[in-house]
Amino acid sequence: MNGRSVTAFAPASVANVGLGFDFMGFALSGAGDRVTVSLNGSTGDTTIIMSGEYGSLIPVEPAKNTASVAAIAFLKAKGYEGKGLKIELEKNLPLGSGMGSSASSSAAALFALNELLGNPSTTGELIPFAMEGERIACGTAHADNVAPSLLGGFVIIRSYDPLDIVRIKCPDELYCAVIHPHIQVRTADARRILKREIPLGDVTKQCANVAVFITGILREDYDLIGRSMDDLLAEPKRIQLIPGFDNAKKAAIGTGAIGCGISGSGPSIFALCRGEALSFKVAEAMKGSLMDSGLESDIFISSLNAQGAYLI
């Protein structure tokens, strides 16, 4: 395999999905990072070459870069440590956007590296290594971005010990409009402001909404999906970090979105919509609303059944 290189793409993702704090997420299509990997010797240090719109903002020290941290953990587990790993990372996703930017880099690196080594692991088995990248990026080895970024589609992280991930099929007509306001929210900050203890009554309400949300997804019942999208854990605290969130949400619902919430730890905002055409209208309405608050933003549109990582 020396000298050969493999390139993979892994998409951005929406973690939490509003009411699924820390255990739900889905992949987005289109936006994502691209990584080329090669092993250039029987021994040797890791080299990282950055490119792409946000490449200059990412550390090139192997111990601080999510792609290399994940890749090195994988190489070590497979007995290929110190083989002159070279990572070329085209960083297309903005940092601190709430769109799974760090996860996209590590997922792409692992997907490419697995192929380079002759696929010793299934895609699902790459998730724990990608989680090591998340630990570097935000202090918590969470899977709600890396799992959808690798596997695609909509995932539920049922348990971390043992790791138990369930992938569910979403209605084909279900689309997501994401807007990314041009501000940055550090995941660590977004976690620190959460309440550590939740009143029992709120827990019951949250669980009941989760039960109905999943029922809506699996029965393709858009009304149930909409009625249940009410997060009592993260959104009430995190909106303070996203100026204009309330108005953007009102604009989304007013334009016909089924539901709307914070993507990951923000500042990106997602809205679920029935049909691709409506999702563009909803995204424009949210963008216009943020513009009224003086905030520029970018738009991303995707099915909820989007593909995960793939080779290029």
Added chain:
Amino acid sequence: MNGRSVTAFAPASVANVGLGFDFMGFALSGAGDRVTVSLNGSTGDTTIIMSGEYGSLIPVEPAKNTASVAAIAFLKAKGYEGKGLKIELEKNLPLGSGMGSSASSSAAALFALNELLGNPSTTGELIPFAMEGERIACGTAHADNVAPSLLGGFVIIRSYDPLDIVRIKCPDELYCAVIHPHIQVRTADARRILKREIPLGDVTKQCANVAVFITGILREDYDLIGRSMDDLLAEPKRIQLIPGFDNAKKAAIGTGAIGCGISGSGPSIFALCRGEALSFKVAEAMKGSLMDSGLESDIFISSLNAQGAYLI
């Protein structure tokens, strides 16, 4: 309608279903209370006549009996207050059993009364009146017993304000074994011992398990149902009220049950099983285990898609 009488049956139910504290429940077939109602005059007081195995344990004062409290609330709403209501309640379900005994009485009374009045309400519209019976019985107007007892099947109470109840279809092969140990647990006691605040990490785990449980139910995936049946809210506290619960649960799982938990606020214990034959074996194993602790118990077996209230 004077002089005419109508009789209805409403089944017992399993509330909470382990991990669905205060928002999930399903009806049981076979066991339940039977109520005959009549209106005997243009004016007149309410009369209650009790019968059945547990009839002597129920108050006959109209303000303290769940069936009459629910019925009077309904009559008042429909403009038939003080018309000489007569309730004959055959009380077949033990009190404080965790099998929705009080709900069964009020559901049967309302179902019969609605028929007597020419069905001014849908069955779903009877739920708020049945909840008034629960308020008398245990201090909280909850719906996780009355809704399945009236509607049948498996229900999710998404919200109380507005009341929003979602009924879901369960796998046809899914059966429930319930054993009722001959001890009594007061719902008020079972509620008082719960933690009022839940750590955020536990909330995430509970929500994730709920999401996977519902996925398992709707996809008919028994493995997912089993993996997800792990309650962090009620069971860890309430097992202290049910001697022998741990061993009964081990016996159930060891005999092949998919999952096992406390029915309602206990002391009844339920186990989900694939197939009716296995559910009998599981029930016998649980009964034997409790017997080892010196505790007698009764067995109830039911599909999860059991019928709700019906006329006789």
